[in-house]
Amino acid sequence: MELDKSVLGKQRKNALNWDEFFIGIAKLAAGRSKDPSTQVGACIVGHDNRILSIGYNGAPNHFEDEKFPWGRDGEPNDTKYPYVCHAELNAILNYPGSRKDLVGAKIYVDLFPCNECAKAIIQSGIKEVVYLSDKYAGTDGNNASKLLFDQCGIEYRQMDEKYQKVLRVSLKPDEPIEYID
């Protein structure tokens, strides 16, 4: 049997592509972060485009947010830096399944990974990093991340400008995602 051709080609044309969908999930995860200055989300995706894990930057488990030093200035141990867990590390450690599932996976993150997360990404077996912002490009840490990825065979690519749409995600019932150009 053949379908009448007039009934074909009616699919919605502005559906999110995979990159947009996964980076959108990462951005939504960033919305969970309690960090007042930087909110980062990460989404790990298997080779078959299934989401394996999600993470965002935050205090380690059981470290109460009210007792956490969220600031960036002052004595080093009075800032967030020695204590905060980054989105990529959380996403890797949050994965409840077998570690072998991460081998060959991709990680979507809205900010290019720091060198500590770069090492965790490499050791987990993830093979590709897709990111939006690279606002620390040229800093020592950022250069170290790129050296690590280059030496260890991790691909990284910034999402193309043509995908940088603005979506308005309403949490009200019956309001679809709105595309704002």
Ligand SMILES: [Zn+2]
């Ligand atoms: Zn990091």
